[in-house]
Amino acid sequence: PTPAQPQPVSATAGGGGLDDLFGSFGVEPAAQQPAASSVPMTMVFDANKGQGLEMSIGFDRVNGTPTMVVQCSNKSGDGITRIDIKFNKNYLGIQPAQTLPLQGAINPGQSQTVNLGLLLNTDPMPKNPLDLTVQMAARSIRTGGGKPPVTMFAVQIPARIFFDSANANTLSDRNAFLAQWRSIDASLDQSQTVKQCKNTSTEAVKQIFVKNGCSFVADRSIQGKGVSLYFASTLKSVAVLLEISIANNGACRVVVKSQNKYLSYVTCQTVVKMVNE
Numbered sequence: 699p700t701p702a703q704p705q706p707v708s709a710t711a712g713g714g715g716l717d718d719l720f721g722s723f724g725v726e727p728a729a730q731q732p733a734a735s736s737v738p739m740t741m742v743f744d745a746n747k748g749q750g751l752e753m754s755i756g757f758d759r760v761n762g763t764p765t766m767v768v769q770c771s772n773k774s775g776d777g778i779t780r781i782d783i784k785f786n787k788n789y790l791g792i793q794p795a796q797t798l799p800l801q802g803a804i805n806p807g808q809s810q811t812v813n814l815g816l817l818l819n820t821d822p823m824p825k826n827p828l829d830l831t832v833q834m835a836a837r838s839i840r841t842g843g844g845k846p847p848v849t850m851f852a853v854q855i856p857a858r859i860f861f862d863s864a865n866a867n868t869l870s871d872r873n874a875f876l877a878q879w880r881s882i883d884a885s886l887d888q889s890q891t892v893k894q895c896k897n898t899s900t901e902a903v904k905q906i907f908v909k910n911g912c913s914f915v916a917d918r919s920i921q922g923k924g925v926s927l928y929f930a931s932t933l934k935s936v937a938v939l940l941e942i943s944i945a946n947n948g949a950c951r952v953v954v955k956s957q958n959k960y961l962s963y964v965t966c967q968t969v970v971k972m973v974n975e
Contacts, residue, residue, distance in 0.1 A: 737767055742834075742851040749847040750774020751781075751838050757859050759911060764816040764859040768798060771809040776842035778804040783814070786833040790934070790964065791820035792855055803841070818860060818934045824960050828967045830854040857933070857968040861911030865932040869939065870913040875930055879939050882955045888966035895950030896974040900925055903942060906972050912940065922946070931965075934958075938965045942973060 737756035745752040752771040759765065772778050781798040795815035804810050832855050837848045862868070869875045897903050904914055904927065912929040919925050924945040931938050938961065941953040950973055954966040 739767070739769060740853065742853050743836075743849050745771070745773035747851075748836070748838070748849045750776070751778060751836070751847075751849070753836060753849075753851075755853055757856055759859045760813055762862070762864060764818075766794070766814045766816055766855070767811065768814055769809060769811040770798075770800075770804055772804040772806055774840070775806055776840040777806065778838050778840055780839040782837045784835045784837075787820070787823045788832040788855070789822055789825045789829060790855075790857060790860065791818050791822045792832060792860075793817050793819055816855075816859070822934075822960065826963065828964060830856060857964050858910045858972065860933055861931040861938075861965075861968075862933075862935075863911050863913040863931045865935055867932045867935055867937045868913055869930045869937050870915055872916055875915050875928065875939060878937065879955055882939075882957065886957065886959045886962060887953060887955055888959070888962040889951065889953045890966055890970050892950045892952075892970060892974065894948045895944060898944050898948050898950075900927060900944065903927060903944070903973060906975060907940070907942075910972060933961050933965055936961050938962065940965070940969060942969070 737758045739754040739756040741752070741754045743751075743753055750773050752773055754769040756767040757765065758767060768783075770778070770781060779800075781800065783794055783798060785793050793816070795817050798814055799812050800810055801812070831852050833850070833852050835848055835850050837846050839846050863870065869878050897906065900917065907927075907929050908914055912931040915928040915930050917925055917927050924943060926941055926943040929940040929942070931940070933956075936956050936958050939955040941951075941955075943951040943953075945951075952966055952969050952973065954962045954969065956962045956965070
């Protein structure tokens with residue numbers, strides 16, 4: 699689903715906090731092929747707010763890497779040679795891996811779409827109720843010189859792009875899954891029931907979860923009642939164990955277990971949305 703509509707705010711850097719924010723941004727972009735994205739894009743600020751720069755953003759998992767797809771359109775009179783994006787503290791500790799990997803300057807009237815890898819390399823700022831919104835700032839370096847304009851904006855980053863079934867901590871083996879499931883204290887569980895689930899087909903649910911970084915482990919039919927599906931993944935390298943129970947009457951119950959109660963909570967809220975796509 700398309701992320702919720704952001705609320706952009708424009709600001710021009712004038713020293714102090716924003717200078718400090720971008721002063722430590724030293725990771726240069728790696729060579730990258732132009733992105734060809736089919737993910738839903740949301741405009742996070744227009745050319746008026748961005749002082750000639752218009753930006754749209756989407757999110758995906760590209761070749762196993764959580765990715766922010768960024769489309770930049772230059773509607774100013776100067777070329778844009780570099781764009782740095784900074785994230786505030788957020789619900790999962792998400793940060794960009796580098797500055798925006800532009801394929802050369804974006805000249806007036808031109809656009810580029812590039813992939814920006816994302817990392818979970820800072821401590822989360824727990825949000826309850828869960829808030830996927832991440833406050834960001836984009837600074838653009840222009841050929842005309844002068845103080846680089848900085849535009850503040852916010853966008854929701856879905857947790858699902860960080861599910862990683864290829865991580866070595868994923869318990870996709872049935873015996874390992876069952877042993878861990880039994881060993882995790884019930885106080886760490888997170889669960890939620892949906893009275894009427896949009897997806898009641900077990901195959902459809904399997905496809906959704908496997909597509910989104912979860913490994914199918916097992917299923918269990920309960921005669922006359924429904925079926926339970928079990929999936930394994932990781933979030934921030936922590937093993938997360940999922941039980942999706944689909945009743946014959948269309949109700950659905952999600953149970954998530956991990957050794958980290960907050961990550962279980964984030965996962966549970968994310969999984970409830972996934973089964974109702």
